[in-house]
Amino acid sequence: MRGLLASSIGVTCAAALALPLTLPASGARAATSGVPSAAGPAGPAAEAIPGTTQSLPLAPLGSDRSLGPTGAQEQGLARRDVRPFSLVGVVWNDPDVDLHGTVQVRTRAVGTTTWSGWQSVETHNHEHAADPGTPERGSGAVRGSTAPLWVGASDGVEIRVRAERPAPTNRTDPARPDTDPARPDTDTARPDTDTALPDTGTGTALPHADTATAPSPTGLLPEGLRLELVDPGDEPPPQGATQVLDAPRTSVVSAESAAASAVNADLAPLDAAAIPELTKRQTEDDLIAARGGPEAVGKARPYVGPRPRIITRKGWGANEKLREKNFAYTKTVKVAFVHHSASGNHYRCSQAGSVLRSIYRYHVKSGGWRDLGYNFAVDKCGNIYEGRAGGVAKPVLGAHTLGFNSNSTGIAVIGSYSTVNPPKAAVKAIARLTAWKLGLYGGNPRGTTYLKSGGGNLHKKGRKVRLRVISGHRDGFRTECPGRRLYQKLGTARSTSARLQGR
Structure with missing residues (x-):
């Protein structure tokens, strides 16, 4: 693996981004199914593809x-x-x-x-x-x-x-939903300097700068x-699809990010259902090679966690004919936003692929999105899944945190965690995934950084917002996500992720 990777050093940014993926036969967006009649089964005849x-x-x-x-x-x-x-x-x-x-x-x-x-x-x-x-x-x-x-x-x-x-006309704006009443939620301005806050081991949010925008009429x-x-279509995905190098439609990846994205370009055979895990030493060696070798990086080894096993889109049965043909990338990955899918907890881990195929189809066919919104998913047994297509090591532009999709990655834990504690295996999987993914881009899981808001109900468009490197969705948008119980576990995820990086 490392021999192949080292031989690729020096290639252009565009070439580094051209990861082999399954190319769908058509990039056209599928239309929503027809209107059913009131009598009898709803919907049109079954489609030729599963689901x-x-x-x-x-x-x-x-x-x-x-x-x-x-x-x-x-x-x-x-x-x-x-x-x-x-x-x-x-x-x-x-x-x-x-x-x-x-x-x-x-x-x-x-x-x-x-x-x-x-x-x-x-x-x-x-x-x-x-x-x-x-x-x-x-x-x-x-x-x-x-x-x-x-x-x-x-x-x-x-x-x-x-x-x-x-609501009554004299009603004031409530605090962010689903916050812990035992923990006061301040609404003061963020400091102008990028000083990391002490990590208390909880999921406490940074203070907010902007109030929510006016809600639409109720x-x-x-x-x-x-x-x-x-x-979801529980048949296996179509076989025999052509494997090609698919150039991205949009590429704004920096040279540094391109080097990080080149890591593990030969992740697995093209038809593999899972990307195998690596030891910490193997992951470090690959990242050093991608950055130009020991001579370029010096004696200091990078802070990066061991690459975890990741179930690929093929592994969970993603039908590549549903999504748009090309890929979109952002410059880097500075923040990992943690979500819950809010799809309920009544699934077995053996059904996680079916749940993901359903959410994927719902996002694309029903919601009109170009692909699954999340970059990664984690089930309650701690299995990690590839989300939006484009390459797990690359800075793929997702649709997970309105206003902050650029220069971030989105991780959704499958389930609902407002009143139910997330399984320890899922929290540990968040730590393992972020230790690796953020490590490729130099991110410190215990630290803070800045992202520019693209607009939302919590931060005005264009505002430079200080966020934890591992944040909950509610830190970027006024929302319950990722649920209070999961949000409270993010401090544990940060500490474990940093330890896995060797910090």
Whole structure:
């Protein structure tokens, strides 16, 4: 491996970025499935590729029926039979409009007459998106969407969506949701100097500079509400796809980042289901070679953690025909944002691939994104998965933290962790992944750095914001994500990650 890597030193930045990946037959975005009839199974005939999406328009419920969809405060669907699915979500026309209200679904397991109780769907998914002004955000295909909810194999569904009542006019802005009441949350200006805060071993956030932007009006539901039912397609992905070198559509990678990205360019055979782990010494040697060899870097060894085992997109069955053909990159990786998928915890680790395929399909087919939004995913057993395509060692531009996707990477723990503690294996996996990924770009997991905001409800566009190198999603956007319980474990992840780097 290192012989091959060393021979590649000195190649151009563009050549270093051309990682072998499976190239889909078409880069066109797939259209959302057709509208089902009220009678019988919903949706069009099954697609030729594994997985399907059923898209059902919601209708006013109860007394709202006379108002029509644009004036209704409650919409939904009565119980009905549908084709099998495993994940649900709701989308609407305008991605810049939030759904202020509640979404609840209940489902019937395949092969039974048993219906679940009402389950809540996280409505605020606006913060998981491409940055304003980017080609992905401005494609015209992006929709507003809730978080996806994994319900397991089901063939019956009922849903109700209720608008939130308008807040009293004298109501003040609340503190960020889901914060720990035992820990005061200050809202003071950030210091101008990049002084690292002491790591207390908790997930305490840095103080915030800007207040939230004014919320969109409540009391009405967004236009074009549709229920999305996703079947992940548990068949293996298509075989025999051509393996080629695919040049990126957008490349703004610096020379330093290109050297870091060249690490492990020969990660595994092109048809491998997983990238094997390396020892710390092997990882250090590869990074030194990518930076020009011992003569270029001197005697000091880099602070980088051992490369963990990573299940590739092929390993979890990503259908490369769904995503856009080309890749987009940013300059470097300065911050790792930790998320939870908010898709629920009722999955077995053996089902994690199905959950990821469902979220991937939901992001692309239902939400109109170019690919899966997250750069990496972690399941509750601590397995690490490749997310958005473009190369695990490269600075791939994701759509995970609105306003801060540039120069960052997004890691989603599959599950919901607002009231449930994340498994220790998942927290350790975050530490192992960040020790390696941040180490490739010189990041100190215990430190802080600056990112320029691309715009959001917490930090104004253009503001230089000081963030922890390992941050929670809520540090960049006013949101519950990654859930209070997971957020509180980030201090442990930082300490472990730094130790794995040798700091």
